[in-house]
Amino acid sequence: MNDNILQNGYPSWEELKKFNRIPSHERFAKGPVAVIECIQAIPCNPCEGACKFGAICVGEPIINLPQLEEEKCTGCGMCVAQCSGLAIFVVDKTYSETQATVSFPHEYLPLPEKGQTVTAVNRAGEPVCEAVVVRVVNPERNDHTPVVTVAIPKEFADAVRGMVRLGMEKPADHSCCKDYVYKENDPDDLIVCRCEEVTVGDIRKAIAEGATSITGVKRRTRAGMGLCQGRTCSKIVTKMLSDATGKRGIDIPLDTARPPMKPVTMKILGGDDDV
Amino acid sequence: MEKREIAIIGGGPAGLAASIEAARAGAHVLLIDENASPGGQLFKQIHKFFGSKAHSAGIRGIDIGKKLLKETEEAGVEVWLNSSVIGLYEGNNLSVVRSTAEGKKIVTVQADKILICTGGQENAINFEGWTIPGVMGAGCAQTMVNVNRVLPGKRVLMIGSGNVGLIVSYQLMQAGADVVAIVEAADHIGGYGVHAAKVRRAGVPFYLRHTIVRAVAGENQEVCAAVIGQLDDQWNIIPGTEKTIDVDTVCIAAGLRPLAKIAQMYGVKHDFIPEMGGWMPMHDENMETSVCGVYVAGDTAGVEEANTAMDEGRLAGIAMAEALGYIPGEKAEQRKNDIRKSLESLRLGPFGERRLKAKERIIARGVAE
Numbered sequence: 153m154n155d156n157i158l159q160n161g162y163p164s165w166e167e168l169k170k171f172n173r174i175p176s177h178e179r180f181a182k183g184p185v186a187v188i189e190c191i192q193a194i195p196c197n198p199c200e201g202a203c204k205f206g207a208i209c210v211g212e213p214i215i216n217l218p219q220l221e222e223e224k225c226t227g228c229g230m231c232v233a234q235c236s237g238l239a240i241f242v243v244d245k246t247y248s249e250t251q252a253t254v255s256f257p258h259e260y261l262p263l264p265e266k267g268q269t270v271t272a273v274n275r276a277g278e279p280v281c282e283a284v285v286v287r288v289v290n291p292e293r294n295d296h297t298p299v300v301t302v303a304i305p306k307e308f309a310d311a312v313r314g315m316v317r318l319g320m321e322k323p324a325d326h327s328c329c330k331d332y333v334y335k336e337n338d339p340d341d342l343i344v345c346r347c348e349e350v351t352v353g354d355i356r357k358a359i360a361e362g363a364t365s366i367t368g369v370k371r372r373t374r375a376g377m378g379l380c381q382g383r384t385c386s387k388i389v390t391k392m393l394s395d396a397t398g399k400r401g402i403d404i405p406l407d408t409a410r411p412p413m414k415p416v417t418m419k420i421l422g423g424d425d426d427v
Numbered sequence: 428m429e430k431r432e433i434a435i436i437g438g439g440p441a442g443l444a445a446s447i448e449a450a451r452a453g454a455h456v457l458l459i460d461e462n463a464s465p466g467g468q469l470f471k472q473i474h475k476f477f478g479s480k481a482h483s484a485g486i487r488g489i490d491i492g493k494k495l496l497k498e499t500e501e502a503g504v505e506v507w508l509n510s511s512v513i514g515l516y517e518g519n520n521l522s523v524v525r526s527t528a529e530g531k532k533i534v535t536v537q538a539d540k541i542l543i544c545t546g547g548q549e550n551a552i553n554f555e556g557w558t559i560p561g562v563m564g565a566g567c568a569q570t571m572v573n574v575n576r577v578l579p580g581k582r583v584l585m586i587g588s589g590n591v592g593l594i595v596s597y598q599l600m601q602a603g604a605d606v607v608a609i610v611e612a613a614d615h616i617g618g619y620g621v622h623a624a625k626v627r628r629a630g631v632p633f634y635l636r637h638t639i640v641r642a643v644a645g646e647n648q649e650v651c652a653a654v655i656g657q658l659d660d661q662w663n664i665i666p667g668t669e670k671t672i673d674v675d676t677v678c679i680a681a682g683l684r685p686l687a688k689i690a691q692m693y694g695v696k697h698d699f700i701p702e703m704g705g706w707m708p709m710h711d712e713n714m715e716t717s718v719c720g721v722y723v724a725g726d727t728a729g730v731e732e733a734n735t736a737m738d739e740g741r742l743a744g745i746a747m748a749e750a751l752g753y754i755p756g757e758k759a760e761q762r763k764n765d766i767r768k769s770l771e772s773l774r775l776g777p778f779g780e781r782r783l784k785a786k787e788r789i790i791a792r793g794v795a796e
Contacts, residue, residue, distance in 0.1 A: 214479045260599060
């Protein structure tokens with residue numbers, strides 16, 4: 153499991169090359185072209201229908217990776233907003249002598265404006281360079297997926313894939329520690345069943361007394377007998393039983409299901425006179 | 428007592444799809460949902476769906492929901508809202524707390540065919556401080572931002588990197604929050620790479636082989652920080668690896684499991700299928716359970732996603748209409764086979780094949796006692 157996509161949440165350049173995701177140098181030299189950064193076999197094919205020039209092929213089965221026929225691609229960008237995974241970009245390395253443009257989906261408000269300077273980021277979300285917004289397109293057919301095009305120094309054309317969303321320019325310090333007073337708690341006081349306020353200690357005691365099932369714990373402690381009928385705690389009780397007894401999930405049966413499934417007042421319950 | 432040909436419990440993607448198919452075939456369908464509006468989770472799924480064109484791919488969940496509601500209405504499905512099924516008794520008798528103009532009253536509905544599609548339930552994990560205000564299920568946070576338009580907090584820690592954790596992280600950022608980190612106990616990100624890439628390029632770091640140690644309350648008794656730590660091979664926290672993160676919200680996306688209590692109380696055969704979320708009702712290739720005339724679909728029949736839920740609902744809807752004589756056998760079989768193929772296409776690839784194999788195992792095993 154060393155794949156970057158699984159470890160870090162974005163495809164590495166090597167992965168993109170390996171899956172033949174990067175158009176050729178020759179194609180880049182001709183102008184804007186789609187870069188489809190989709191490297192996992194997931195059931196999805198809207199990109200295929202999005203291209204009016206037939207440049208994207210998924211075929212059957214729909215888990216095939218989309219293949220780009222780069223000669224047919226005009227770099228129009230119709231596919232960018234149609235990709236449900238927001239994984240298609242248009243890169244134009246011929247924008248000017250020194251600059252390239254990158255178009256990416258940007259589903260955040262407020263939208264940047266043409267001419268605005270923004271911070272371009274790479275696939276890892278790290279700031280790469282300043283960028284000038286060239287275009288923001290958001291027609292109805294994009295269905296609320298605006299596509300932003302930014303101009304950047306050419307050397308960053310393969311790196312830039314987005315921008316810092318407006319209002320978030322100063323990235324938060326993720327490791328910062330706030331001042332708070334931490335009081336050591338007794339682990340046995342931790343609540344398991346919130347409805348009936350049954351604690352870890354209560355359940356441990358019930359298991360020590362011989363409870364081997366959710367029902368056994370329920371009868372001894374009332375865990376699962378409250379408003380939510382065990383929707384929240386039964387999974388935790390199962391895990392505690394499993395940890396204590398070594399039983400696996402399959403050996404811990406569900407607790408008995410009985411009506412009423414939902415709390416109901418006696419007035420309503422007694423009201424059906426045509427049964 | 429009210430009599431209906433088909434009663435469908437739960438108006439999410441599976442229930443809506445089933446009711447449309449069955450009602451279009453001519454059956455009298457009653458759809459019961461405990462919410463003020465049907466649609467289930469669709470109305471909080473503001474992202475574009477995957478799948479093929481036949482699965483409404485590229486369309487946002489909320490718009491698929493609107494389309495299904497319109498079709499439900501056009502097909503003449505009878506819908507009871509704010510109404511809960513509280514029991515299912517011998518003879519296919521459903522006990523329903525129904526909302527009427529005069530208030531809530533209990534009604535017994537006897538139905539020839541019953542479809543249980545009550546969805547899934549979020550798994551809870553209990554760590555120190557999990558009951559402090561500000562700790563919530565990821566699904567809860569998603570409902571808050573996308574349905575109720577309330578931001579649960581400004582700085583969020585997400586526990587779990589499956590598709591729910593990734594999608595809700597993204598949507599919390601769209602709603603204006605900062606997702607400070609995504610913590611994952613496994614050694615790799617669980618959800619689709621494209622979902623992970625969206626949040627990663629927005630600057631969200633992943634902490635793999637980590638878990639939450641505790642949520643800490645501030646002076647106002649709400650979450651003011653969370654401590655995470657690295658896990659060893661035995662899934663214990665390695666001392667000295669704890670990190671304190673400044674957050675006001677902790678979301679738990681630790682998976683879902685089938686919600687099938689109604690099927691369980693009716694004696695429907697269950698089995699433990701880990702790939703589908705654990706204990707779940709067994710069903711055959713028509714989504715019918717071990718109890719003749721009782722069907723399951725969607726997350727109740729094993730946790731998957733909305734596309735498979737809609738397909739399973741359609742399959743059950745056609746099968747019920749066929750069993751009632753509304754669709755001739757040959758025609759029904761052809762349509763059901765098309766849906767089975769569509770379901771198979773959704774269960775291919777590294778993310779789906781475990782579920783594909785599990786479903787094949789379930790159907791091969793059969794529902795006979």
